[in-house]
Amino acid sequence: xxxxxxxxxxxxxxxxxxxxxxxxxxxxxxxxxxxxGGYLLMRDRDGTLLDDDKAVWIQGRAAWLLATLYxxxxxxxxxxxxxxxxxxxxxxxxxxxxxxxxxHVARDGSPIRKRRYFYSETFTVIAMAAYAKASGSERVAxxxxxxxxxxxxxxxxxxxxxxxxxxxxxSKAIGVPMIMxxxxxxxxxxxGDPRCDEAISKWIKEIEQDFVKDDIKCVMEQVxxxxxxxxxxxxxxxxxxxxxxxxxxIFNEAKYRNNDPHLVGLGCRIIDxxxxxxxxxxxxxxxxxxxxxxxxxxxxxxxxxxWWPHNEFIIATLMAYLLTGEPKYASWHRMVHDYSxxxxxxxxxxxxxxxLHRDGSIAQTAKGNLFKGPFHLPRQEWHCWKxxxxx
Amino acid sequence: xxxxxxxxxxxxxxxxxxxxxxxxxxxxxxxxxxxxGGYLLMRDRDGTLLDDDKAVWIQGRAAWLLATLYxxxxxxxxxxxxxxxxxxxxxxxxxxxxxxxxxHVARDGSPIRKRRYFYSETFTVIAMAAYAKASGSERVAxxxxxxxxxxxxxxxxxxxxxxxxxxxxxSKAIGVPMIMxxxxxxxxxxxGDPRCDEAISKWIKEIEQDFVKDDIKCVMEQVxxxxxxxxxxxxxxxxxxxxxxxxxxIFNEAKYRNNDPHLVGLGCRIIDxxxxxxxxxxxxxxxxxxxxxxxxxxxxxxxxxxWWPHNEFIIATLMAYLLTGEPKYASWHRMVHDYSxxxxxxxxxxxxxxxLHRDGSIAQTAKGNLFKGPFHLPRQEWHCWKxxxxx
Numbered sequence: 001x002x003x004x005x006x007x008x009x010x011x012x013x014x015x016x017x018x019x020x021x022x023x024x025x026x027x028x029x030x031x032x033x034x035x036x037g038g039y040l041l042m043r044d045r046d047g048t049l050l051d052d053d054k055a056v057w058i059q060g061r062a063a064w065l066l067a068t069l070y071x072x073x074x075x076x077x078x079x080x081x082x083x084x085x086x087x088x089x090x091x092x093x094x095x096x097x098x099x100x101x102x103x104h105v106a107r108d109g110s111p112i113r114k115r116r117y118f119y120s121e122t123f124t125v126i127a128m129a130a131y132a133k134a135s136g137s138e139r140v141a142x143x144x145x146x147x148x149x150x151x152x153x154x155x156x157x158x159x160x161x162x163x164x165x166x167x168x169x170x171s172k173a174i175g176v177p178m179i180m181x182x183x184x185x186x187x188x189x190x191x192g193d194p195r196c197d198e199a200i201s202k203w204i205k206e207i208e209q210d211f212v213k214d215d216i217k218c219v220m221e222q223v224x225x226x227x228x229x230x231x232x233x234x235x236x237x238x239x240x241x242x243x244x245x246x247x248x249x250i251f252n253e254a255k256y257r258n259n260d261p262h263l264v265g266l267g268c269r270i271i272d273x274x275x276x277x278x279x280x281x282x283x284x285x286x287x288x289x290x291x292x293x294x295x296x297x298x299x300x301x302x303x304x305x306x307w308w309p310h311n312e313f314i315i316a317t318l319m320a321y322l323l324t325g326e327p328k329y330a331s332w333h334r335m336v337h338d339y340s341x342x343x344x345x346x347x348x349x350x351x352x353x354x355x356l357h358r359d360g361s362i363a364q365t366a367k368g369n370l371f372k373g374p375f376h377l378p379r380q381e382w383h384c385w386k387x388x389x390x391x
Numbered sequence: 392x393x394x395x396x397x398x399x400x401x402x403x404x405x406x407x408x409x410x411x412x413x414x415x416x417x418x419x420x421x422x423x424x425x426x427x428g429g430y431l432l433m434r435d436r437d438g439t440l441l442d443d444d445k446a447v448w449i450q451g452r453a454a455w456l457l458a459t460l461y462x463x464x465x466x467x468x469x470x471x472x473x474x475x476x477x478x479x480x481x482x483x484x485x486x487x488x489x490x491x492x493x494x495h496v497a498r499d500g501s502p503i504r505k506r507r508y509f510y511s512e513t514f515t516v517i518a519m520a521a522y523a524k525a526s527g528s529e530r531v532a533x534x535x536x537x538x539x540x541x542x543x544x545x546x547x548x549x550x551x552x553x554x555x556x557x558x559x560x561x562s563k564a565i566g567v568p569m570i571m572x573x574x575x576x577x578x579x580x581x582x583g584d585p586r587c588d589e590a591i592s593k594w595i596k597e598i599e600q601d602f603v604k605d606d607i608k609c610v611m612e613q614v615x616x617x618x619x620x621x622x623x624x625x626x627x628x629x630x631x632x633x634x635x636x637x638x639x640x641i642f643n644e645a646k647y648r649n650n651d652p653h654l655v656g657l658g659c660r661i662i663d664x665x666x667x668x669x670x671x672x673x674x675x676x677x678x679x680x681x682x683x684x685x686x687x688x689x690x691x692x693x694x695x696x697x698w699w700p701h702n703e704f705i706i707a708t709l710m711a712y713l714l715t716g717e718p719k720y721a722s723w724h725r726m727v728h729d730y731s732x733x734x735x736x737x738x739x740x741x742x743x744x745x746x747l748h749r750d751g752s753i754a755q756t757a758k759g760n761l762f763k764g765p766f767h768l769p770r771q772e773w774h775c776w777k778x779x780x781x782x
Contacts, residue, residue: 044687050687051623051624053623053624106559106560110557111559112556112559113555113556114557164504165503165504166501166502166504166505168501168503169497232444233433233441233442233444233761296441296755296756296757296760298757298760298761298762300691300695300697300754301692301695302754303754304691304692306691355691357748357749357750358748358754363691363694364687364693364694365687366687369624369687369689370624370689
């Protein structure tokens, strides 16, 4: 059922208020680490600190969020200073001697773990780009562009990174083009970069050609280099949240190109396929993993409900509705919005729980850890608010 | 409540029948790979093959099981030939050029993944040792002893293996001494090895001194090199199943040393502490992970009920009861036995499901994958049957 004008107005206010009065106050200012820089984000339901280590992904994501709020919501000094705290910490502590970044560091920045991937780098690019815009720092803008160049190299040739597998069964994951689309879009929007348009087109084409399977109405998480489905546990495993994240990055690109109808259609196909496969008809909510042929998934937590796929579905279904006016996207948006704010949102302490059992009961209460922090939820609330403000 | 003689007799027959008429027929003979050697073990609830890849841990464990049945139950040619199928596959395909073993290979043995640990090696040692006894092969016995020598080197100096973490926060895991005790016990029992007695004493001492915390009644999963608790997510995470597996390996050693009362006491302390922390009073069953201070655990599947910790608790509580006669161990054995055979056992197709939600509902139906195969359950049924036969 379509949304009325009043309902859209209410939604806009809801997201704005949740962001500014519920989500952000959970994290800031208490998470600013005035001693060592960066943020102390590994917190329990009531904000108690569970661990003073720092996850590099989340340091970058938080610095991005604060600078983005400064750029798009209000030029608050606290947000600019807060973003700088993260940028400085990332620059000072989170790069190894080979220019690759760490994944996990101690409170004082001592490195604990470096992984084989370059997601620390992509989140640092968007943080630096947003901060460079907010602060006007040409030096940081430059560094963002150089680091984006590194990401371009890695994404074009993953053999530059330490391998996890032998070369026997080569595969590629949707995560790389998906995250690179967003990284380039953020860079382009904040400080501009001439490499972005063409690169984004290439990644969208790769997703459409190799990962989106119209014959079986599915978006794969990983495929062979030529796009073939790999009929083993890992190759069959699909991730609705990732696919849907790609869908709204593609909608972003459609809007950038005057609502390009092909891209709108591609984003809608992804949503259609993955709503069908990802929505749990029995308990509601979005499954974490599924098997493309509905066989058992090896990953243990496959049917749990994690917070972030719900953020991605909330954004993508609202964008699809605003772009197409199709009532089914309003219905789906209502379903995932209602499920999420009923099950994940902590009415007492603010923010969302991260991890529910399949049946919607809370599996554990941490609001922040190595993988969760102030990113998917505030980004969703900010993005939906701003989208609804634009219409 | 104590077990009567008749109840113990019934239990003995129950485990024997489950092993021979329910568990083993699920796996064999259909899993013998007559084309490429080794076993095809990644099977769904009804035995349908889900994936023809081979997990090196489980190839070794299955070869151990078949040789052990040949050595201790019945000299069936099928079991000897079946064990040989795995031993040959391991020798031919699962060693890399640096003598370290792979973790995951394709059906034809092509290597897919090698990990940083040496568990493939420990399971191959026990498989080769049991097969050497069964077949009388001096060559295989020799290879088992040499590979055990490698494991001794790795366990004494983990820096011989590729590191996962920087050296900033050194730690050690109970998994190493725990698995090495069992590896040495199996080697000693089958083909003998003069290094075992002393090494086992050393590992038990390490567990008692550094991992067992009497002051807080807990067994840690990992600690600092000096045994200190590391107050971060990973360091606080405890694994009842691992601790309890160590407990019954220690009981094995107690029996080898004429029921050494100190070792019996140590095993009982481990059970007492980890029953209290691991048993779910609300739904029954054993949690996978807990936090030593009852904080949220970062690992997503922390409160799921996996099959194998239940196998370890079934063995350990029965051994504790038979060694001490204390009624509480009979009660605990009853509780975990009843929970397990009611929730994990697949009455229709045989064997156990591997993965339940916290509430006991089935999370997914695979009986075999990269981590589950014919090992913990048949080992438990065999071990309990034989123990009860001995009294």
